[in-house]
Amino acid sequence: MSPVSILLIGFAMSTDAFAAAIGKGAAMRKPLFRDALRAGLIFGAIEAITPIIGWLLGRAALQYVEAYDHWIAFGLLLALGIHMMVNGLRTDDPQEDEDPSRHHxxxxxxxxxxATSIDAMxxxxxxxxLDVHIGVVAVVIGLCTLTMVTAGIMLGRALGNLVGKRAEIIGGVILxxxxxxxxxxxxxxAA
Structure with missing residues (x-):
């Protein structure tokens, strides 16, 4: 897998966390950089661990599905991409968020x-x-998520819901x- 593909996966995996961070940033009164960085670290660490867990599960099943592994990778990425696009197109219920101050x-x-890292798993x-070093991919996903969540919280106040949903749609297309x-x-x- 090329470095560009790994980087694109990292950013695609971080778009749903970015969308959530924009929402959290919009709900905070005046988000400070340290609060945004703290959230970025939490999201990034979790987002880096979940693909390793998924990789371990996949390696355990490898001998049983080796002949059609490329179809499985394609199907999973296609399904996740469609799921992210549907979430990006869905409208939110304004009464859903009862007390924004409790969400930080x-x-x-x-x-x-x-919740936003299930797709990374x-x-x-x-x-x-695939022939890929999962440690490198996990670090890239974690760093992309750290960056995107930190930026998302800081931008959330200004951007609100405008960018959040579009980011998920773009991430889905990339996947x-x-x-x-x-x-x-x-x-x-193979041909």
Whole structure:
């Protein structure tokens, strides 16, 4: 897998966390950089761990699915991409957020970080079938998420919901393109 593909996966995996960070930043009165960095560290650490867990699960199943692993990677990335695009197109219920001041504690941030990292675990499963160093991918995903969440919280006050949903749509398109590239490279190499 090329360094550009790894970087694109890192940014694609961080777009849903970025969208959540924009929402959190918009809900904070005046987010300080240290608060944004703290959230970025929490999200980034969780987002870096989950693809490793997924990769380990995928490696355990590798011997059973080796003949069609490229289709699994393609299917997972396609499904995640579509899921992210649907979430990006969905309208939020304005009454859903009852008390914005309660959403910035460690456990709330950790739970939100885990919820936005489920897709990274699925990507880790897909990457188990490819020749890729999962440690590098996990670090890139974690650093991209740290950067995007920190920036998202700081930008959240100014941007609100304007960019958040579009970021998820773009991330979904990137994942689908990477999945199609994996499938194309495998099928053209096998032909």
């Amino acid at each position: 504690g460690f456990w709330r941030l950790a739970i939100t970080g885990f 699925a990507v880790g499963i897909g990457l188990a079938f 689908m393109a990477i999945g199609a590239t994996i499938l194309y490279e495998h099928l053209s190499g």
